[in-house]
Amino acid sequence: MSIGVSLVKNQFGNRKVLTKGGELMDFLFFYGTPIIAIFFFVNCVSLTKKIKNGDENTAINTIFGAIMFSFIIFSLIGSSFLN
Numbered sequence: 001m002s003i004g005v006s007l008v009k010n011q012f013g014n015r016k017v018l019t020k021g022g023e024l025m026d027f028l029f030f031y032g033t034p035i036i037a038i039f040f041f042v043n044c045v046s047l048t049k050k051i052k053n054g055d056e057n058t059a060i061n062t063i064f065g066a067i068m069f070s071f072i073i074f075s076l077i078g079s080s081f082l083n
Contacts, residue, residue: 025078033075040068 047061 029075029079033072036068036071036075040065040072043068 043061043065047058047065050056050058050061
C-alpha cells in the first residue's frame with residue numbers, strides 16, 4: 001500500500017503536503033472520537049455503580065477509562081494541529 005502525496009496551496013499561498021495517512025487521522029478524529037466518548041461515558045456510569053455497590057473489582061473499568069480519556073484528550077490536541 002502506497003501513500004499518495006500531493007501539494008496544495010492554502011489561502012496564504014504556502015504549500016501544504018496532504019497524505020492518505022492524514023485523511024485517516026481526520027476520519028479518526030471526527031468519527032472515532034464521538035464513539036469513544038460514548039463508550040467512555042458508559043464506562044464511567046458502570047464504574048460509578050461498581051463503586052457504589054462496593055463489592056466488585058473496578059480495575060478493568062479504571063484502565064479502560066484511562067485509555068479512553070487519553071485518546072479523547074490527544075484527539076483534541078491533534079485536531080488543533082490540523083488547521
